Each structure stands twice: as structure tokens, then as C-alpha cells.
Amino acid sequence: MYQSSDPQRGRSPVASKSESPVSVIGAGIAGAWQALLFAQAGHTVTLHERSGSEMTQSTSHWAGGMLAPWCEAEASEPVIVRLGIRSLDLWRENFPQTPFNGSLVVAHARDRADFERFARLTSGHRRLDARGVSEIEPSLEGRFRDGLFYADEGHVEPRRVLPQLHARLAAAGGTIKFNSDPDPEDIDGIVIDCRGLAARDTQPELRGVKGEMIIVETSEVELSRPLRLIHPRWPLYVIPRGDGRFMLGATSIEAEDTGVSVRSALELLGAAYAVHPAFGEARIIEFGSGLRPAYPDNLPRIAVHNHKIEVNGLYRHGFLLAPALAELTLFYVERGVIDNEVMQCA
Numbered sequence: 001m002y003q004s005s006d007p008q009r010g011r012s013p014v015a016s017k018s019e020s021p022v023s024v025i026g027a028g029i030a031g032a033w034q035a036l037l038f039a040q041a042g043h044t045v046t047l048h049e050r051s052g053s054e055m056t057q058s059t060s061h062w063a064g065g066m067l068a069p070w071c072e073a074e075a076s077e078p079v080i081v082r083l084g085i086r087s088l089d090l091w092r093e094n095f096p097q098t099p100f101n102g103s104l105v106v107a108h109a110r111d112r113a114d115f116e117r118f119a120r121l122t123s124g125h126r127r128l129d130a131r132g133v134s135e136i137e138p139s140l141e142g143r144f145r146d147g148l149f150y151a152d153e154g155h156v157e158p159r160r161v162l163p164q165l166h167a168r169l170a171a172a173g174g175t176i177k178f179n180s181d182p183d184p185e186d187i188d189g190i191v192i193d194c195r196g197l198a199a200r201d202t203q204p205e206l207r208g209v210k211g212e213m214i215i216v217e218t219s220e221v222e223l224s225r226p227l228r229l230i231h232p233r234w235p236l237y238v239i240p241r242g243d244g245r246f247m248l249g250a251t252s253i254e255a256e257d258t259g260v261s262v263r264s265a266l267e268l269l270g271a272a273y274a275v276h277p278a279f280g281e282a283r284i285i286e287f288g289s290g291l292r293p294a295y296p297d298n299l300p301r302i303a304v305h306n307h308k309i310e311v312n313g314l315y316r317h318g319f320l321l322a323p324a325l326a327e328l329t330l331f332y333v334e335r336g337v338i339d340n341e342v343m344q345c346a
């Protein structure tokens with residue numbers, strides 16, 4: 001499945017399990033998956049996180065948590081789809097309770113051309129007519145003439161799944177240290193740097209891409225899966241969070257402040273109202289934003305410098321890509337396998 005320079009005769013393994021402990025810096029989605037897969041493979045793992053267990057300083061705290069490789073093909077390179085599809089398997093294996101009940105894409109009649117473009121650029125979907133849309137999402141009855149249903153996609157709730165990953169790490173024999181900000185130079189063994197945007201001190205090409213989101217609550221709309229509304233100016237997704245809560249997201253702005261602008265709030269709320277007027281009566285629970293860590297090409301990267309490995313640039317796909325990136329790092333460390341599309345070896 002993975003491209004490699006030559007998996008059989010690739011580089012020598014970096015370390016054996018017994019000789020080199022593994023320290024992962026940063027317990028966001030990238031670091032949590034790295035730590036988990038290394039611990040499950042029998043390595044001695046410590047995961048360090050500078051903030052407390054509530055993780056509000058991580059971008060991952062603010063994410064939608066969609067696991068949508070086929071939808072993302074509309075605006076992403078094929079490598080995102082390839083790694084994303086592998087990640088779905090890893091989510092399924094490790095978290096069998098993850099909802100995999102698909103994603104639904106809809107558009108209003110006036111945005112038909114954009115809807116057809118989205119259909120052309122993506123695969124893995126089935127077309128639904130108005131009846132098909134209301135069969136899978138009864139709340140949307142009479143609202144959309146057609147839809148695209150991506151049946152194999154899933155989603156996780158980041159604020160629930162991060163603590164679950166941390167607990168799973170502990171169960172696999174790993175250690176997690178919150179409020180821990182060690183200097184990598186002081187650590188023996190393999191260091192996997194998953195600090196997200198904070199890694200700019202050593203990787204100045206990283207930038208933050210702001211994503212704003214709003215959480216609302218209403219008992220008048222029910223959705224079973226993430227819904228994307230195609231719109232030329234205000235593309236929106238609505239993700240059900242349970243208990244009548246929905247995340248509305250997300251903007252994508254080349255800015256690094258963490259406020260939510262009036263314009264963005266108006267656009268997100270207006271688009272939600274266009275999905276269903278009952279959102280007009282919903283209660284606003286939370287506004288927030290996170291900075292997606294991105295390299296100039298918006299692609300993820302695993303950069304190896306001897307025993308230090310940087311995993312970063314997960315941009316808008318952290319939940320989608322983190323499991324597959326962790327597996328690639330593990331294969332490199334244990335077997336010397338190199339994935340030419342995402343790995344850089346010094």
C-alpha cells in the first residue's frame with residue numbers, strides 16, 4: 001500500500017523496542033495517535049503535553065472531527081485521500097464505536113453548477129433525490145432537490161475522542177504527562193515532535209490557517225451525520241454532536257489571531273439558517289477558533305533527523321490523517337520503510 005524507496009532493503013530500523021524509549025511532544029490528535037501506535041507496538045512511550053488535560057491550547061480541541069477522505073478530494077491532493085482511507089481502517093480497528101454513517105452534501109437550486117462540480121471532483125458517493133435525502137435525514141424533508149451521499153465516511157467528536165486516545169495510551173502501557181514542556185535536547189531516545197503550530201521555532205515555514213466555528217443547540221433539527229452545504233461564498237458544514245448540539249464550521253482564513261469576526265459569525269449562522277430555518281431559533285453555546293498548522297504546500301510531512309522526527313502540517317485534515325501518519329512513522333522506525341510522498345529523511 002505504501003510507496004517506499006525499497007521496503008525490503010530500505011534504511012536500517014532506527015531503533016529496537018528495548019533500546020530506545022520514545023517521547024512524543026504534543027498530545028493533540030497527531031501526537032496522541034503516534035504515542036498510541038508506538039505503545040501498542042511494545043515501545044516504552046511518554047507523551048508530553050504543555051497544557052492541562054482539557055487541551056484547550058490545541059487546534060484539535062476546535063476541530064469538526066470529520067473523517068471524510070472522499071469529500072476532501074474536491075480540494076486536496078490524492079495523498080490526502082490515500083492516507084485518509086487508511087486512517088479510516090485504523091479508526092475502525094481502534095475505536096469500533098466511531099460512527100461511520102456517511103456524509104451528506106447538498107446545495108440550493110441556484111448553486112447547482114457548484115454542486116455538479118463537487119460531484120465531478122469526488123468519488124465514493126451515491127446521488128439521492130429529494131426523497132432519498134429525506135429518507136436518511138427526515139429533518140431535511142422538502143428542503144433539497146438532491147444530494148450526494150458518501151456512505152463510508154465517518155466522524156468523531158474531538159473533545160471526547162482526545163481523552164479516549166489518552167486513556168487508551170495509558171491502557172497500552174504508555175505514560176502521559178500534562179503540564180510538561182521538556183526541552184527535546186534533554187530527552188534520550190527517539191523524540192517525535194507533534195507540537196503543531198508551536199513547532200515554528202524550529203520549522204519557520206509553518207503557518208496558521210484560522211478556522212472559526214460555532215456550537216448551537218436546538219431540539220428542532222435532527223441530523224445523523226455531517227452535512228455539507230455547497231455555496232460559492234459560504235461553504236458550511238453542520239456536524240451533529242448529540243444532545244441537540246451542532247457544530248457549525250468552518251471558515252478558512254489566512255490569519256493568525258484567534259478571535260471570531262462578526263462577518264464570519266454572520267456567514268456561518270446565515271448558512272445554517274439556509275440549511276434549516278429552525279437553526280434561527282437555536283441557542284448559541286460557543287464561538288471559537290483554532291489555527292490549523294500548515295506548510296506552504298498544505299501537505300502533511302514526516303521529517304526525520306536521526307532520532308528526532310517531526311510530524312506536522314496536518315492543516316485541515318488532522319483527524320483524517322493522524323492514524324495513517326502514526327503508522328508510517330512506526331514502520332519507518334521499526335523497519336526503515338519510507339513513504340516518498342510524506343517523508344523527508346535528512
Ligand SMILES: Cc1cc2nc3c(=O)[nH]c(=O)nc-3n(C[C@H](O)[C@H](O)[C@H](O)COP(=O)(O)OP(=O)(O)OC[C@H]3O[C@@H](n4cnc5c(N)ncnc54)[C@H](O)[C@@H]3O)c2cc1C
Binds near residue numbers: 029055194318
Ligand atoms: C475549526 C476547525 C475545524 C477542523 N475540522 C477538521 C475536521 O473536520 N477533520 C479533520 O481531520 N481536521 C479538522 N481540522 C484540522 C485539525 O484540527 C488539525 O489538523 C489538527 O488539530 C492538528 O493537530 P496537531 O496535533 O498537529 O496540533 P494540535 O492539535 O495543535 O496539537 C499540538 C499540541 O502540542 C502541544 N504543545 C505545543 N508545544 C509544546 C511543548 N513545547 N511541549 C509539550 N506540548 C506542546 C500543544 O499544547 C497542543 O496540545 C479542523 C481545524 C479547525 C481549526
